[in-house]
């Protein structure tokens with residue numbers, strides 16, 4: 001009996017619910033046909049007849065506020081700066097070496113002497129990194145060359161992210177030191193002579209390889 005009464009009560013609500021459904025269905029059309037402009041549609045609301053507005057002057061897109069100018073240009077004012085915008089760790093050098101081997105060696109060779117494979121096939125010979133001029137060039141200069149290009153060399157701003165360009169800068173400096181370090185700079189350790197050479201197949205470049213490590217030849221103090 002109780003149940004039947006409940007059922008009847010529900011029955012009386014039915015018409016109201018149907019009515020509500022019909023009314024709400026009317027709203028649906030409004031959602032389909034919203035009062036907005038399609039991109040680049042014409043509008044006579046503004047004097048220039050364009051519905052799209054130009055961004056307010058000075059607007060910066062999200063993620064593009066390059067506040068740290070040095071990080072993105074390598075320049076201090078108009079000139080190249082001579083410091084790294086972040087500390088050089090082993091990870092930075094490894095990354096720099098990897099990116100350098102991918103993007104720069106085709107022309108500059110792994111050694112940086114400018115005798116890469118493309119050059120051997122006729123492309124203009126870049127200067128060696130191991131000249132006095134480039135050994136003394138400030139760090140920001142290498143960043144600028146990659147970012148803006150240099151003479152016959154295209155820029156690599158699109159292909160290499162700014163942080164990776166800095167990693168390459170650090171690696172080039174290490175590469176330069178590796179070819180010009182003095183006895184004093186390597187802490188008095190003996191340089192094996194003649195230094196063992198590794199010839200890269202197909203290229204004229206020779207790379208010095210580290211001397212084989214064995215307890216007999218090791219002169220390091222750690223041993224004692």
Ligand code: HEC
Nearest residue numbers: 103104106107124125126127142145146150151152153156
């Ligand atoms: C397609 C070949 C090519 C590639 C790849 C290339 N370079 Fe070069 N690079 C050149 C040439 C050619 C020059 C000399 C341009 C000139 O003097 O007109 C040069 C010059 C340079 C110089 C010396 C600028 C100077 O003051 O003389 C630097 C530094 C340099 N490149 C760095 C790089 C780095 C770093 C990369 C990798 C991101 C790279 N290059 C990739 C061809 C290349």
